Amino acid sequence: MNAECIAIQPIQTPASRLGRFPLNQWYMAGFSTDLTDKPVGRTFLNQKVVLFRTGEGQVAALEDRCCHRSLPLSCGTVETSGVRCGYHGMLYAPNGTCIEIPGQERIPAKARVKTFHVAEKNHIVWIWMPKEEGGAPTVEAPDYRWHDDPRYKFGSGQYHYNAPWQLIHDNLLDLSHLGYVHLKTIGGNAKLHMSAKMNVTQEGDTVKVVRLMPGSTPPPTYKAAWPFGDTCDRWQEIEFELSHLKIWTGAVEPGTDAIDDPERGGFHMRGLHGITPETEESCHYFWSMSSTKHPDMPENIEAVIEQTAFTFDEDRVVIEEQYRNIQRFGGKPNWLDIHVDVGGNRARRIVERLIADSVDPQPA
CATH class of the missing domain: 2.102.10.10 (Rieske [2Fe-2S] iron-sulphur domain)
Structure with missing residues (x-):
């Protein structure tokens, strides 16, 4: 056995x-x-x-x-x-x-x-x-080409959360928390994170959040992986799909590439976040991080993965404590929304609609 x-x-x-x-x-x-x-x-x-x-x-x-x-x-x-x-x-x-x-x-x-x-x-x-036992897939499984892109190297890991899966969706679709939760790794100026220009769009069941932060102070993870000076131009692009989220973050040196150029260079981190429910009160979190390497710096993937895992440790503490407090106060969130919650709220509406589509209608 x-x-x-x-x-x-x-x-x-x-x-x-x-x-x-x-x-x-x-x-x-x-x-x-x-x-x-x-x-x-x-x-x-x-x-x-x-x-x-x-x-x-x-x-x-x-x-x-x-x-x-x-x-x-x-x-x-x-x-x-x-x-x-x-x-x-x-x-x-x-x-x-x-x-x-x-x-x-x-x-x-x-x-x-x-x-x-x-x-x-x-x-x-x-x-x-499947909705019906034995039901066959109606679409192909998702593609995630960055794991096989020769420009990147990746590492992966997984967590078990004692919290509902959608609390993690909320967290990942709102990266304004980086300046408060992740000061030792990927954080940076908290006020800049909260006031960053943000564009939220939706196409079908995909929600995309783009945040641009020129003139940022490079956080520790970025400095360890790329020879940035005192400032850098940062971006954060988050794509929510039900099966997973893709988060493309990084930075270029000021005065080089535009941070909204799809072909921009600089330091790139492409994160995969597979959040799969276990029960209503727990979930699996499968993650990977793929990053680029500066030609004049030593291999950085191990340091990037180590610091990425550290940030996820920090997130888990926050989210599990958040859920414990929700339970202490009656189990139903009574939340005030602010400007950074737009992406998470759209994702929640998508999930609720797909849940409704999965439930057989009750007979009249």
Whole structure:
């Protein structure tokens, strides 16, 4: 039996609550490097899933429950052709069919478990969460080409949050908090962050927030990675999609490239943020950071990743404490909106509409 499985299995929430998430959507399930020689048990949208890569290299996702006596399959082992239950050794193929019962020649037709469609692209594993059991994807999994762009190097990581996923959306769509929360890394002048020119647009279910900050003081992370002087011209471009957010930040030296030029040079950080609900009160946060390197400075990716992780540590403290306080004050936010909340509020409206689309109408 996989001895680690008991520690990593979260509590399952009743199936009656599944409708509080958008369905028929791709969600980020992890990175390719997560799937090695052991099954991985995770909960997505209140549904327990086991992820694994067969010995033949195929990535698969099944319901994390053996059909025999319900042991999580994540407590088992991975073999060439599938995942084997750690209780009585039943072997399941990637399509959920039991293909071996030790000591028994006949395999009942109902010896199978629920399957989920997965896709592996750009070093990312995506899972399709259908409205109807077994429903096939209606669109391709997202592309994230920066992981394969030779101009960039990337590192990745993941967090578990004891907070609802949309609080993280709010945080990422409002980078004005950098000047207060991230003083040691990517912060900078707090007043400049709060007063930066901001443009919020929406196309379909994508929200884009662009903030330009010329004449900024380079924050520590930028100074460590690029030979900036006393000032730099910074930009922040955030794109929200349900499955993930893309945040493109960086800076150029004053008097060089324009910070609204799509082909601008300078120091670039391209962040991927895959926020996947676990339950209504918890979520997975899969992240990567891809950055450019100055030709006259030593390799910087390790320092960038280390400082990026530090900023996420700081964010998690804030967001989890924020959620605890929401619960202390009755569990329903009673918020005042200010100018920096436009992007987050638009994203929330998109999520609510997609949740409504995922719920079957009640009979009259």
